[in-house]
Amino acid sequence: MFGYVNAFQDELKIKDYKVFKAYYCGLCKQQGKLCGSVTRFGLTYDFAVLAIILDGISETGCEIAPGRCMLHPLQKRAIAGECSALTYCAYMSVALSYYKMKDDVRDSGFSKAIPVMPFFGHAAKKIEKLYSEKVAKIKKHLANITKFEKDGCKNIDLPAYEFGRLMAELFDMNSDNIVLNQMGYNIGRWIYIIDAIDDFEKDVKKGRYNPFETKEDIKNSLNSLWYNMSEIAAAYELLDIKRNKDIVDNVIYLGIKNKTNTIIERMDS
């Protein structure tokens, strides 16, 4: 489900690439500090992007300074310092990873992540206390998705809507920004669908649930998927972003588009 939202790195300027990396490292470091080092393996670029967006609209923005990290002990590298956006993203990343692992274990009785699950579970308990309202909403949407998947729902809009609402909650950090909410919804909807397309063949082979029945269904949904992406951009254009704009531009206009094209082409071949 994760890892789809990313920058198209080939088109990033080197200075922007450094900032991107700095946020990623900063997030990793925060996650280790707040939730335990083991949870750092659950990190994906999606949350780095979210941190870049949320920090980009904050008043002050975090400080990026050279530092060391445990995983790369020899070389000093630019790392984004502690800030509310990174803290929030670190917690949310761990919570979602945990729920995803739990889902996998429940669905197939197995997950590669079983050995590390207790660490995530421990952190998740802490997060549920810190962000009780947010976590409750996320869990509600996840439960709804599970229900659709169990019922074998073949209307892609229904589970995609739930995942969209989940991402809307994640993006809208303080539940006060309608633009972030709309952007999150559209990104979430896109992630769910692109993930379903990406996994289609694998799911068919293994007899697992996929909201699409045939390749024809996928083709028929592409027009509205492109519309979906245009809505991400439409919301983003209304976002009052103060920094990191070049990076987020890249994610919205190149990263997402390129990912979509790659996955569609792979499906066709």
Added chain:
Amino acid sequence: MSERNIMEPYSVLGLNRDASMEQVNAAYRELLRKYDESNYVDNPLADLATKKRQEINDAYDAIIKMRAEEKKRAEDSASEKQQTNTSANPRYTEVRAAIDSGNIMGAWQMLSSMKERDAEWYYLCGVVSLRRGLYNDAYSFFKTATNKDPLNMEYREAFARMDRQAGAYRQAGPNMQQMDCCTCCNNLLIADCCCECMGGDIIPCC
């Protein structure tokens, strides 16, 4: 011209009100021929004949005018009727009002409870789905509405707008191609040159 003739031009021509246009023209020509000036040359009744022709002409003009007006009225009321047909379904009016006021779920419930599924029903379902973020449903609804009533501009525009907006996003920004190994090496070399300019180096041997 006598008062009777103004009141009843048909009787001047010796016709009923429901006479066809051909009958009117035929009677008119017949009467004009009958009272033609040539028939009353040097006749003391010539003035009376002229008066009669005048009456006939007035009656004919009056009938033409009346019929044109009748036709226009009929057309107007027909088009009025048509207009009321397309958007005077009071339930749709209510649905549209609900959508306009932002009561999307209310509109959705109203639409779900309807049995009749015409083009407007599909269109309004499309609008509601779009507002809820159910883009795939919205797209299908608009498509069906357009298929059912291909001449309706409102439906067609809603359908075309989704494609237009999606197309604009696809076109925005440079079109990304997958990197082949040549461009990859080139980019690395360029990156190396840039780094060297700045005092760094990624490919130490060159």
